[in-house]
Amino acid sequence: MTNPLDYDYSSFFYSSGDDPFAIFEPYNEWYEAAQKQGYYLLAQPMSTPPGGEIVLTEGHGKRQVKLLNLASYNYLGLSARPEVIAAAKAALDQYGLGAAGSPILSGTMDVHVQLEEALARFKKKEAVMVFPTGYSTNVGLISGILRPGDWMIADQNSHASIVDGAILSKADVRFFRHNNAADLEKKLQKVQGKKVVVAIEGVYSMDGDVCPLPELVAVAKKYGARILLDEAHSAFVFGEHGRGVAEHFGLEDEVDIHVGTFSKALGGMGGYVAGSRHLYNYLKGFARARFFSCALSPVVAAGVLKSLEIAEAEPQLRAKLWENVAHMRRRLEAEGVDIGHSTSQVIPIMVKNDRRVWEIGRRLLEAGLYLQPIIYPAVAKHRSRFRVSISAGHTTQQLDEAVAILVKVLREEGIIV
């Protein structure tokens, strides 16, 4: 093995020979070497809520460390709010741990219905369907509504769940250049006369940039395409009432299908599709990723329902989040840190060196700051970075301490001057 950092997960799709397991040995050889080079930084177990300060079991279980945390979503700081925990505990007492059934059979409990109805009111849509995970939301939705011969035209930075949903549907797929309405139009021109869904995201998770929704909607409408907007990172964060980027741009009715998750701003897990009652009814019969899974745990559903109530009742949480975002951006920009094109609470710290990002990650951890290296193939080659997720739960002091650590390490590593 030469330097394991010359390779990545994408190098291990195929092996020679007829044994489908033959890839395991070369992969594990690489995996062991890559772990030592820095991959150990990924998925280290946390033993506290994902708040502004956490405790992590670091170095393969060798020691527990207390760290400042800028790596968790938890945008509104709700994952460990006492009211949310109390609601989840009450649900645990009432329902037990799990739903013990498919949502189309015995797995639907009244808390699921309450959550769907509350979300539909919040989103001002006829109906909302809840899914057990964000991933299964897009997979179930897209594979549920597209068929062979249909087309999905998606932003090239689309989340894997959008891509995998399309693969499962056997529809044809083309990707347009990121946030580029002109390229979307070129792609749509080539599929005129077909049934087309345009899939875009409100905020892109690796760059923190917002989609130019007015331009994209105009192009999609011009060609009669349906619009699917995934607001995983923008729902409950953007818009006057927190209804997302579609609300921010005043285009909620122009978007045909709204998708979101509970694992980001609401601090839980699961996802939802918001749209028409007809869509809801259809998905009940065709979203296989939903009804061949056990329903979302009622414990989580109750916690998410409480998070939603708080998010609606306390707009000051969004105000605090945006205050934190503005503070962080000011501090980072003043220090000369490259934050790409972010205009959201997701702020990339661009390192642009696929090898050194691991060593920098190790040094940040040593200095007391938890950030995850993001590398190819999650982002383009030589666009490696750390992804900062700002939360309303961060204090100004925590953010300032994090900036101080970040700037010190980046400066010593020559990433900033």
Place this chain on the structure above:
Amino acid sequence: MSVSKEGYVQYHYRDVIGGFFELPTENAKAILPPDLQPIEPHHGSSVLSVMATDFKDSPVGDYGELVLSILVAPRIEHGQPMPRSAFYPFRLGTTTRESREHAIQRWHLPHYMKDIGISWVRGDGHVTIHATDNGEPIVDMTVTEHEWSPVEHRYQAFMVDEEGAYTSTIIMAGDFSENEEERGGITIHSQSMTDLLADWDVNFTPFRELWMRNGVQTFHPLRTLASFAKR
């Protein structure tokens, strides 16, 4: 230039530049042997590689080469060094007859059978090539530089012709730069060397640009692949 007794052949170059372009996988699969899987950076999108090399010393002297390939999954074998990536070259053009005949006979590489011209315009931080056939433009491509570092990269090439199917390991040593900044560009002209591409839906902005300079390309001995079939 050198050809070792073990069959390793070296080609020294001044510059190699390449661009990776996305194209629909159905276009790629139309020309790939069934045993080769195209690399898909996005579902449904494969990769067209356009590479130009300015060789300064080789078994067939000083010449230029333009290679059109599809990126395919490398064949990884436990205990063997891992290739960085793998290519299925489907059309090559060279500036001399001798280099063309050498590549066909020795490596079974599929060639455009006329001499082409390749001019190199080296600028500050970028290089542009203009490939022509008797003045008729074939390809114009610009690649930009990023950080340079000395490397020795291992690649696999797969070749299929009337006689059989083959693979060779290719080691590229030299100063290396690559980027995904999308600053380069390509124009592929309608011409008989590029006729296959006429109906393809290629995205002509390179998502990756590569540049190597002052190095050596080493071909390992050709291996026959018994299991490959041709479409």
